[in-house]
Amino acid sequence: MNLTLHLTNKCNLICKYCFVSHGVERMSREVAFAAVDFCMQNENMSGLLFYGGEPLLERQLIYDTVNYTKSIGKKLKHAFNYKMTTNGVLLDEEFLKFAKGINLAIGFSHDGPAQDDCRRFPGGEGTFALLEDKIPLFSFSVEGVHATDMATLLDKMGYAVRSGQMCAEPALARFGQTSLLRASFAMYNTEEELAGFTNALQKTITMLR
Numbered sequence: 039m040n041l042t043l044h045l046t047n048k049c050n051l052i053c054k055y056c057f058v059s060h061g062v063e064r065m066s067r068e069v070a071f072a073a074v075d076f077c078m079q080n081e082n083m084s085g086l087l088f089y090g091g092e093p094l095l096e097r098q099l100i101y102d103t104v105n106y107t108k109s110i111g112k113k114l115k116h117a118f119n120y121k122m123t124t125n126g127v128l129l130d131e132e133f134l135k136f137a138k139g140i141n142l143a144i145g146f147s148h149d150g151p152a153q154d155d156c157r158r159f160p161g162g163e164g165t166f167a168l169l170e171d172k173i174p175l176f177s178f179s180v181e182g183v184h185a186t187d188m189a190t191l192l193d194k195m196g197y198a199v200r201s202g203q204m205c206a207e208p209a210l211a212r213f214g215q216t217s218l219l220r221a222s223f224a225m226y227n228t229e230e231e232l233a234g235f236t237n238a239l240q241k242t243i244t245m246l247r
């Protein structure tokens with residue numbers, strides 16, 4: 039069973055299009071643990087998505103919930119995988135180490151050139167510069183090769199990249215593109231991993247051209 043845990047309605051940003059109320063509601067530890075118990079009822083594998091608001095405002099609850107899945111999951115032979123959707127503002131080395139330890143997949147929201155216009159702090163300050171330092175990601179296309187085909191092959195080689203229009207069709211049209219690939223790196227990635235990705239990229243281009 040896959041569950042989305044809406045940890046909090048609070049957020050540290052005020053995005054133009056946000057649909058979350060930004061009230062004070064938050065998930066208690068008891069509810070999070072009960073959700074874990076619930077998803078262990080039938081199958082032997084579950085997925086948890088930490089969501090908000092901004093889930094990193096409830097960092098301790100994420101730690102506690104994951105620790106709970108580990109303790110109870112071990113006893114009952116139930117495996118978990120973890121995901122989180124974040125605006126990235128509160129990502130830091132401590133959390134990324136934790137994320138790496140549990141293979142937490144981090145979905146990161148970013149509006150590219152429109153970031154400062156759409157995704158701001160309550161004081162009105164944009165977030166592009168802060169996130170540019172934190173999230174090294176890049177989008178690219180390869181002439182003559184479809185992005186989705188490349189993403190499929192890269193996935194088979196163990197590298198997950200995003201492909202498609204990146205929710206930014208007008209921006210792609212502006213640059214004469216119909217789809218892109220997007221790769222992201224974090225501070226815990228090693229030079230060997232980067233070299234492996236580059237090799238895999240080269241292999242896919244050779245295979246598809």
Ligand code: SF4
Pocket residue numbers: 049050051052053055056057058090091092124125157
């Ligand atoms: S980061 Fe997400 S929750 Fe926060 S204001 Fe923006 S859209 Fe809303």
